Amino acid sequence: MSLVRRTAPLCLVVVCAGILLAPPVHTQSPPRPSSWLDPYRETAARLMQAATADDFAWRRLAELTDTYGHRLSGSDNLQRAVGWSLETMRRDGLENVRAEPVMVPRWVRGRESADIVHPPQHTLAFLSLGGSVGTPAGGLEADVVPVASFDELRARASEVKGRIVLFNAPFTTYSDTVTYRTNSARVASQMGAVATLVRGVGPTGLRTPHTGSVQYGMGVTPIPAGSVAAEDADRIVRLTAAGTRVRIRLTMEARTESDAMSANVVGEIRGRERPNEVVVLGGHLDSWDVGAGASDDAVGCIVTWEAARLMARLGIRPRRTVRIVLWTNEENGLRGATAYATTHAAHAADHVFALESDSGVFEPASLGFSGSAGARSLMRDVTALLSPLGLSELVAGGGGADIGPIAQAGNAPMMAYLGNPSRYFAIHHTPADTVERIAPQEVSRAAAAIAVIAYVVAEMPERMPR
Amino acid sequence: MSLVRRTAPLCLVVVCAGILLAPPVHTQSPPRPSSWLDPYRETAARLMQAATADDFAWRRLAELTDTYGHRLSGSDNLQRAVGWSLETMRRDGLENVRAEPVMVPRWVRGRESADIVHPPQHTLAFLSLGGSVGTPAGGLEADVVPVASFDELRARASEVKGRIVLFNAPFTTYSDTVTYRTNSARVASQMGAVATLVRGVGPTGLRTPHTGSVQYGMGVTPIPAGSVAAEDADRIVRLTAAGTRVRIRLTMEARTESDAMSANVVGEIRGRERPNEVVVLGGHLDSWDVGAGASDDAVGCIVTWEAARLMARLGIRPRRTVRIVLWTNEENGLRGATAYATTHAAHAADHVFALESDSGVFEPASLGFSGSAGARSLMRDVTALLSPLGLSELVAGGGGADIGPIAQAGNAPMMAYLGNPSRYFAIHHTPADTVERIAPQEVSRAAAAIAVIAYVVAEMPERMPR
Numbered sequence: 001m002s003l004v005r006r007t008a009p010l011c012l013v014v015v016c017a018g019i020l021l022a023p024p025v026h027t028q029s030p031p032r033p034s035s036w037l038d039p040y041r042e043t044a045a046r047l048m049q050a051a052t053a054d055d056f057a058w059r060r061l062a063e064l065t066d067t068y069g070h071r072l073s074g075s076d077n078l079q080r081a082v083g084w085s086l087e088t089m090r091r092d093g094l095e096n097v098r099a100e101p102v103m104v105p106r107w108v109r110g111r112e113s114a115d116i117v118h119p120p121q122h123t124l125a126f127l128s129l130g131g132s133v134g135t136p137a138g139g140l141e142a143d144v145v146p147v148a149s150f151d152e153l154r155a156r157a158s159e160v161k162g163r164i165v166l167f168n169a170p171f172t173t174y175s176d177t178v179t180y181r182t183n184s185a186r187v188a189s190q191m192g193a194v195a196t197l198v199r200g201v202g203p204t205g206l207r208t209p210h211t212g213s214v215q216y217g218m219g220v221t222p223i224p225a226g227s228v229a230a231e232d233a234d235r236i237v238r239l240t241a242a243g244t245r246v247r248i249r250l251t252m253e254a255r256t257e258s259d260a261m262s263a264n265v266v267g268e269i270r271g272r273e274r275p276n277e278v279v280v281l282g283g284h285l286d287s288w289d290v291g292a293g294a295s296d297d298a299v300g301c302i303v304t305w306e307a308a309r310l311m312a313r314l315g316i317r318p319r320r321t322v323r324i325v326l327w328t329n330e331e332n333g334l335r336g337a338t339a340y341a342t343t344h345a346a347h348a349a350d351h352v353f354a355l356e357s358d359s360g361v362f363e364p365a366s367l368g369f370s371g372s373a374g375a376r377s378l379m380r381d382v383t384a385l386l387s388p389l390g391l392s393e394l395v396a397g398g399g400g401a402d403i404g405p406i407a408q409a410g411n412a413p414m415m416a417y418l419g420n421p422s423r424y425f426a427i428h429h430t431p432a433d434t435v436e437r438i439a440p441q442e443v444s445r446a447a448a449a450i451a452v453i454a455y456v457v458a459e460m461p462e463r464m465p466r
Numbered sequence: 467m468s469l470v471r472r473t474a475p476l477c478l479v480v481v482c483a484g485i486l487l488a489p490p491v492h493t494q495s496p497p498r499p500s501s502w503l504d505p506y507r508e509t510a511a512r513l514m515q516a517a518t519a520d521d522f523a524w525r526r527l528a529e530l531t532d533t534y535g536h537r538l539s540g541s542d543n544l545q546r547a548v549g550w551s552l553e554t555m556r557r558d559g560l561e562n563v564r565a566e567p568v569m570v571p572r573w574v575r576g577r578e579s580a581d582i583v584h585p586p587q588h589t590l591a592f593l594s595l596g597g598s599v600g601t602p603a604g605g606l607e608a609d610v611v612p613v614a615s616f617d618e619l620r621a622r623a624s625e626v627k628g629r630i631v632l633f634n635a636p637f638t639t640y641s642d643t644v645t646y647r648t649n650s651a652r653v654a655s656q657m658g659a660v661a662t663l664v665r666g667v668g669p670t671g672l673r674t675p676h677t678g679s680v681q682y683g684m685g686v687t688p689i690p691a692g693s694v695a696a697e698d699a700d701r702i703v704r705l706t707a708a709g710t711r712v713r714i715r716l717t718m719e720a721r722t723e724s725d726a727m728s729a730n731v732v733g734e735i736r737g738r739e740r741p742n743e744v745v746v747l748g749g750h751l752d753s754w755d756v757g758a759g760a761s762d763d764a765v766g767c768i769v770t771w772e773a774a775r776l777m778a779r780l781g782i783r784p785r786r787t788v789r790i791v792l793w794t795n796e797e798n799g800l801r802g803a804t805a806y807a808t809t810h811a812a813h814a815a816d817h818v819f820a821l822e823s824d825s826g827v828f829e830p831a832s833l834g835f836s837g838s839a840g841a842r843s844l845m846r847d848v849t850a851l852l853s854p855l856g857l858s859e860l861v862a863g864g865g866g867a868d869i870g871p872i873a874q875a876g877n878a879p880m881m882a883y884l885g886n887p888s889r890y891f892a893i894h895h896t897p898a899d900t901v902e903r904i905a906p907q908e909v910s911r912a913a914a915a916i917a918v919i920a921y922v923v924a925e926m927p928e929r930m931p932r
Contacts, residue, residue: 066701067710069588077587121543122535122758125897206672206898207757231900235532235758244533291673292588292701431591432672434697 034381040459043316044385044452050310051448052389058440060088061302065292065435072130072289073329074106074260081285085265085326089305093312094267094324102339104262104329107131109289110253114197114226117141118247119239125207125229127290128254129181129198129214130332132225139251140224142194146237150180150187161192164248168199168233174425177201178212185225186217195224195250199233202425207231210429211288213332224252262286264336265326269311269318271458276347277320279458281307281355281450284330284402291433295424299438299446300357301326303417306447307454318458320352327402330358334401341405348409352463355453356400360419361438361446365391367453370398371413374465379413382456389445411466415453417446500847506925509782510851510918516776517914518855524906526554527768531758531901538596538755539795540572540726547751551731551792555771559778560733560790568805570728570795573597575755576719580663580692583607584713585705591673591695593756594720595647595664595680596798598691605717606690608660612703616646616653627658630714634665634699640891643667644678651691652683661690661716665699668891673697676895677754679798690718728752730802731792735777735784737924742813743786745924747773747821747916750796750868757899761890765904765912766823767792769883772913773920784924786818793868796824800867807871814875818929821919822866826885827904827912831857833919836864837879840931845879848922855911877932881919883912 051057064081071078082099089097107130114126128134146166147153153165165188167180184196200210207229214225228236239246265285271277283300287293308324311317327336341348367386369379376394383392398414399407407414419442427433457464517523530547537544548565555563573596580592594600612632613619619631631654633646650662666676673695680691694702705712731751737743749766753759774790777783793802807814833852835845842860849858864880865873873880885908893899923930 062704063708066705067585069582069586080586116535119533120535120546204902206674206893206896207900208672231898231902234902235900238528239532242529427672430672432697434673434701436670436697436700 034384037381037385037456040456041385043455046314047310047316047451047455048388048448050314051306051451052441052444055440055444057302057306057443057447058438061294061299061438061443062435064302065294065298070289070291070293071285071287072107073104073262073286073332074257075289078262078286078328082263082265085285089265089267092309094308095270097267099263100266100339100343101261101263102328102335103259104335105333106257106260107332108255108257110134110255112226112252112254114228115249116246117249119244122235124232125209127209127211127227128252129225129227130211130288131214131256132185132252132254133222134252134254135195135224135250139249140194141247141249144236144240144246144248146240153187153191157191160188163193164195164197164250165193166197166233166236168237171201171203174201174421174428181212181227182215185214185223186220189216189220189223193223198225198227200227200230202428202430204230205426205430205432208430208432211290212429224250224254226250226252262328264328264340267308267324269308269322271319271321272317273319275321276350277352277463278323278350279320279353279454280323280325280351280403280406281454282325282327282402283357284328284336285326286328286331288331288429290429290431291427292435293433294435295360295362295419295433295438296428297330297358299361299443303357303361303443303446303450304355307451310447310451311455316455318455320458322454322458325402330401337402337405341409344406345409348406351406351410351412353415353457354403354407354412355415355417355450356403357417357446357450358400358402359416359421360424361417361442362419362423363442364420365446366393366395366418367391368397368399368416368418369394369413372465375413378464382453385452385456386449389449391445391449413464413466417450500850503847503851503922506922507851509921512780513776513782513917513921514854514914516780517772517917518907518910521906521910523768523772523909523913524904527760527765527904527909528901530768531760531764536755536757536759537751537753538573539570539728539752539798540723541755544728544752544794548729548731551751555731555733558775560774561736563733565729566732566805566809568728568730568794568801569725570801571799572723572726573798574721574723576600576721578692578718578720580694581715582712583715585710590698591675593675593677593693594718595691595693596677596754597680597722598651598718598720599688600718600720601661601690601716605715606660607713607715610702610706610712610714612706619653619657623657626654629659630661630663630716631659632663632699632702634703637667637669640667640887640894647678647693648681651680651689652686655682655686655689659689664691664693666693666696668894668896670696671892671896671898674896674898677756678895690716690720692716692718728794730794730806733774733790735774735788737785737787738783739785741787742816743818743929744789744816745786745819745920746789746791746817746869746872747920748791748793748868749823750794750802751792752794752797754797754895756895756897757893758901759899760901760904761826761828761885761899762894763796763824765827765909769823769827769909769912769916770821773917776913776917777921782921784921786924788920788924796867803868803871807875810872811875814872817872817876817878819881819923820869820873820878821881821883821916822869823883823912823916824866824868825882825887826890827883827908828885828889829908830886831912832859832861832884833857834863834865834882834884835860835879838931841879844930845881848919851918851922852915855915857911857915879930879932883916
């Protein structure tokens with residue numbers, strides 16, 4: 001459908017930022033809901049009602065992930081998903097729908113296997129890490145040195161030369177343990193290791209391997225780097241602890257080919273009064289090449305896109321422009337984010353607010369926010385509108401890898417829609433990242449929340465303070 | 467250690483079977499514990515104490531599954547596990563330790579893959595079914611016809627020729643849904659299908675595929691048969707329901723080679739008074755060639771073997787012989803069970819009781835029993851001794867694939883140690899069947915229960931009634 005050019009109810013309330021920024025007055029009676037929001041309540045309710053009336057958003061997520069599968073940068077699958085997104089945004093009635101071209105790295109997994117050959121014989125649940133080099137064509141074979149930390153590696157430096165190092169750091173949080181995936185090959189290579197294996201960065205699943213990026217760093221000889229399921233790491237550790245020598249054969253065809261053409265997909269609801277001021281929302285369309293990239297991050301694309309689709313369908317045109325961006329290459333290069341910030345550098349200051357959904361929508365979800373105290377106070381008021389969705393708490397830490405560059409350039413407040421991390425990291429970068437793990441109402445409620453936030457921030461008379 | 471030839475406390479209680487078989491007398495006061503068990507209580511308590519004092523049994527399970535991995539019939543891994551079992555039983559002080567040779571089928575999985583090539587491109591989580599033929603060397607490609615049942619297949623018979631049939635029966639219980647894994651290739655082949663895929667026989671996991679046997683039947687053209695993860699079956703069904711043609715490429719090297727030498731591993735505690743009367747306990751040492759075959763069925767081997775090991779260690783020599791059998795080839799041929807029944811046919815009637823542990827030890831566990839009312843009544847008394855283990859209920863349905871032939875020939879009462887089926891079937895025949903999923907105390911308590919049952923049944927003055 002095309003955009004019906006009805007305008008939102010005219011906002012007559014002029015708010016005073018000074019009052020809004022003052023600390024709340026504590027009285028005996030419960031605080032009165034912020035009256036500056038009154039003009040937005042009806043439209044917010046309509047958006048929430050429309051978003052949660054059916055499972056449209058979930059079905060669109062299934063259509064994307066079922067039809068196009070995983071969408072690694074440089075893959076045909078991603079190119080097809082870009083084409084489908086452009087076509088579908090236009091059908092939705094979004095405006096200025098366009099592909100903003102970006103050259104992206106093309107890493108190819110190829111065939112891969114990892115086997116314990118002594119004691120014979122056990123095939124590991126294994127995934128090469130994105131960006132890894134491959135082994136020689138015939139594979140490589142070496143004994144394993146398991147370590148639980150970088151400190152232990154340094155303590156055992158004399159044992160590492162010619163060996164495969166297994167980094168077996170138990171999963172605590174993603175931010176605490178992802179360093180082993182990212183940095184282990186660089187560190188172990190410098191000590192003479194021939195390859196590294198990393199315990200999957202996630203909780204123990206069902207022999208579930210986790211992939212993700214490895215980084216070698218300048219001047220370091222790149223060595224093959226892969227990840228094994230938690231159970232396989234445990235097995236190697238048990239065997240070596242019992243004094244059994246563990247020898248592994250790795251065969252990896254992983255390689256990096258020439259950069260490929262890709263694109264950020266952009267669609268808008270143009271602002272009725274201040275079209276140059278932009279509320280930017282989005283997720284990333286690319287994914288790892290295992291699973292279907294449903295939670296990471298097709299769902300982030302769908303729930304942010306829904307904000308614009310619902311505005312188009314309900315004839316809501318806020319004061320400012322609402323721009324949806326489905327970024328490319330978040331997973332292994334951030335070229336989409338970089339290109340967006342470069343292309344729009346001259347208009348960075350016009351980005352009044354940026355929201356990314358790249359942590360899934362598993363409930364209980366929360367909203368992370370980064371911005372000035374004034375912006376936070378306003379946003380706390382806005383999120384009070386979301387209480388029908390069971391989502392009204394604002395936590396620290398807004399942002400996202402894709403919105404970061406432009407928001408920092410424009411000094412814009414940032415928000416992250418944060419799905420429940422336990423459920424998210426259980427399937428993060430794994431073959432199990434598929435659509436059926438996400439409940440339709442989780443998708444709908446995320447879309448509803450993001451639509452309301454985007455609407456109010458795009459509609460409020462003064463732009464959100466930096 | 468060798469067996470210390472201390473005898474169990476001499477049993478002076480002569481029980482009257484007639485009294486024991488009478489229906490319980492219902493009174494207002496709670497029933498008094500069966501006094502015929504009094505002479506066994508102390509030894510039963512010692513066995514339970516010794517079994518649960520540490521994690522010896524779990525560590526042995528880990529040693530077996532870590533060192534020898536999965537143990538498919540005909541594999542080197544299984545041969546090595548047979549050798550280790552014989553050596554370890556001798557070290558435990560078991561008697562008459564021997565390998566009883568059995569020729570077993572040798573099915574080889576080879577490389578395999580299944581991809582949705584239209585809409586491009588998605589790799590399925592796939593396992594060939596055991597016993598399946600392979601595809602032609604270049605693979606085969608065909609459109610998919612998904613059906614939810616054999617009835618639906620028959621209703622759509624005209625669509626099947628030249629197609630791949632996906633049997634997408636939702637998992638309810640194993641016994642209700644395993645028929646699709648076993649029989650779908652036979653039925654679909656008769657209708658002209660070129661291959662079959664079966665939704666994994668188990669609950670939805672984390673893209674977890676389940677293997678297991680397929681049977682073609684006489685006179686049926688064997689077609690390649692595999693199993694896909696629940697999520698992949700769901701995806702195919704969603705796509706076809708939306709009108710999208712789904713085309714799959716299958717490449718399977720699966721083949722059956724010449725029979726291989728294997729063995730049932732046997733060890734005993736010889737009976738002090740009636741050595742020819744045998745209480746037979748065991749599990750099967752073979753497994754599917756994915757995972758480590760920990761719950762299916764290394765743990766069944768370990769917990770039954772523990773009964774004899776603990777008797778040897780504690781110097782308990784019951785009246786009758788306690789025989790441990792680690793059967794071979796339960797998974798794809800039952801040649802071990804058949805060979806045992808044939809080899810011991812002349813002594814079938816001397817098998818007074820048979821217990822198999824082949825349903826895991828996940829708690830809450832239960833005990834299944836099949837036998838006469840008289841035997842059941844006695845066994846109900848015996849299991850009352852197990853209340854410290856949280857295990858005192860007897861349910862219907864004792865038996866097991868390995869003990870079935872000999873127990874039926876000898877008309878012996880049968881018992882099954884039954885682990886929690888939800889946890890068991892979540893990992894059944896999958897790569898996730900590994901030792902860390904089982905808690906040490908689950909192994910210890912199963913061993914304790916089986917040791918007590920074996921001891922009392924081997925010690926009681928009159929043999930358990932048929």
